[in-house]
Amino acid sequence: MVMQRLGKNIGSYQGDRIQATEVLARIEKFASAQGWQKEPMPLENGLILPGFRRAGVQSRSRVYISSGIHGDEPAGVLALCQMFQEKLWPKGLDLWILPCLNPRGFDLGTRENEDGLDLNRDYQSLKAAVTRGHIQWLQKQPSFDFTLCLHEDWEAHGFYLYELNPDLRPSISEKMIEAARKVCPIDLSPEIEGRKASGGIICANPDLLKRPDWPEAFYLIHHKTRTTYTLESPSDFPMNTRVAALVAAVTAALEFAALEN
Numbered sequence: 001m002v003m004q005r006l007g008k009n010i011g012s013y014q015g016d017r018i019q020a021t022e023v024l025a026r027i028e029k030f031a032s033a034q035g036w037q038k039e040p041m042p043l044e045n046g047l048i049l050p051g052f053r054r055a056g057v058q059s060r061s062r063v064y065i066s067s068g069i070h071g072d073e074p075a076g077v078l079a080l081c082q083m084f085q086e087k088l089w090p091k092g093l094d095l096w097i098l099p100c101l102n103p104r105g106f107d108l109g110t111r112e113n114e115d116g117l118d119l120n121r122d123y124q125s126l127k128a129a130v131t132r133g134h135i136q137w138l139q140k141q142p143s144f145d146f147t148l149c150l151h152e153d154w155e156a157h158g159f160y161l162y163e164l165n166p167d168l169r170p171s172i173s174e175k176m177i178e179a180a181r182k183v184c185p186i187d188l189s190p191e192i193e194g195r196k197a198s199g200g201i202i203c204a205n206p207d208l209l210k211r212p213d214w215p216e217a218f219y220l221i222h223h224k225t226r227t228t229y230t231l232e233s234p235s236d237f238p239m240n241t242r243v244a245a246l247v248a249a250v251t252a253a254l255e256f257a258a259l260e261n
């Protein structure tokens with residue numbers, strides 16, 4: 001496995017792309033074969049984005065996972081597809097999954113949607129139909145014990161994550177980092193994206209007070225959960241490494257949550 005950066009992303013992501021609709025069709029096939037319920041997200045413009053939910057066996061934990069909000073970050077969508085294909089979901093959890101929030105961005109190969117909006121900055125201003133549809137979808141769901149948002153960062157030197165945890169609840173960040181470390185380098189920079197980081201973990205609590213351009217995680221922390229994790233795979237690495245890092249981290253989080261019951 002190559003553990004060096006490829007160095008091919010200059011100024012923006014230049015790496016492998018996916019056909020999001022094709023990957024989503026595969027996810028849908030796996031999900032329905034495995035008894036997941038469809039929980040689609042209708043939008044004002046007539047588009048319907050796929051969503052899925054599954055009730056656990058004697059579950060007391062509820063976990064929400066989203067991916068694909070940035071159209072130049074394919075590894076999250078692929079990681080969820082692999083998890084469906086390999087049935088990597090622990091039984092003792094109620095799960096909600098939105099595998100791709102910005103399919104048009106993937107068609108265009110852009111971080112933003114078709115109107116040039118960064119959806120992950122839109123959860124306060126609600127300019128995009130998909131953000132409004134997403135919030136309506138979330139309002140129909142119960143609260144979650146924690147949420148995972150899957151992303152990639154083309155500038156990163158390795159895997160890292162953001163934790164929002166204003167009540168300082170027990171954290172699973174280190175478990176996710178340990179799991180990802182087995183398959184992918186961790187970004188050990190003391191500062192990532194202008195924030196203090198330690199061992200690949202950014203405590204994003206201070207952002208809550210000062211940031212007006214809400215990402216998805218901010219909506220979640222204010223309305224649906226008290227702990228969010230935003231996972232960032234390094235997209236200057238080979239795709240199999242990036243996908244493996246996300247699969248490992250998500251699996252570690254879910255297994256831990258299932259054992260806690």
Ligand SMILES: [Zn+2]
Nearest residue numbers: 070073151152
């Ligand atoms: Zn992103």
